[in-house]
Amino acid sequence: MSKPIRILVVDDHHVVRQGLVALLNIMPEIEVVGQAADGAEAINLHRALNPDITLMDLQLPGISGVEAIRRIRNEDPAARFIVLTTFDGDEDIYRALEAGARAYLLKGMTVDELASAIKAVHAGKTRISPAIAEKLAGRMSGQTLTARELNVLERIVAGRSNKEIASDLNISEATVKTHINSLLGKLGVGDRTHAATVAIQRGIVHLR
DSSP states (O other): OOOOOOEEOOOOOOOHHHHHHHHHSSSTEEEEEESSHHHHHHHHHHHHHSEEEEEEEEESSOHHHHHHHHHHHHHHHHOEEEESOOOOOOOHHHHHHHHHHHHEEEOOHHHHHHHHHHHHHTTTTTTHHHHHHHHHHHHHOOOOOOOHHHHHHHHHHTTOOHHHHHHTTTHHHHHHHHHHHHHHEEEHSSSHHHHHHHHHHHHHSSSO
């Protein structure tokens, strides 16, 4: 008899996490070896348990899911991750896969899809649905925001004025306007309000 696939479950919502654990525990050839409620706990448990696969939520308190994946893979480059999230923005997908996730699933997936992804990733494969792949292709063909443009965009989403953004970043209002014009063009929008909406929809900026 083959060894079970050892799974670490990471999700900050207790009910969701317990539901996942219960679901996984009735699957043949799968064993849940641990569960974590935040990124820091995930890093510590991964170090202690060395699971075959970690199911990782993205939106976690403290250290985000993407950052937790990065830190764990810095210690253990062979670590394997399946992202399981409600976020389907192209930027979320890109960041997770760039960090090293092998599969990206939305929480509306079926039991069969989850089991199939676990087996595929355990076998060294990746698993990305056509819908996710299409969003990722759109992200890859677009223009990337600079770090400064992202700083400005985050403050636009937070409702800061040009004057406040200039003060926050210690730059002139004229420079703020230059960054805004550039990011509007890259996002393909005509004003700040639309830029904020697109930033949230695509997962470029998350509301806190």
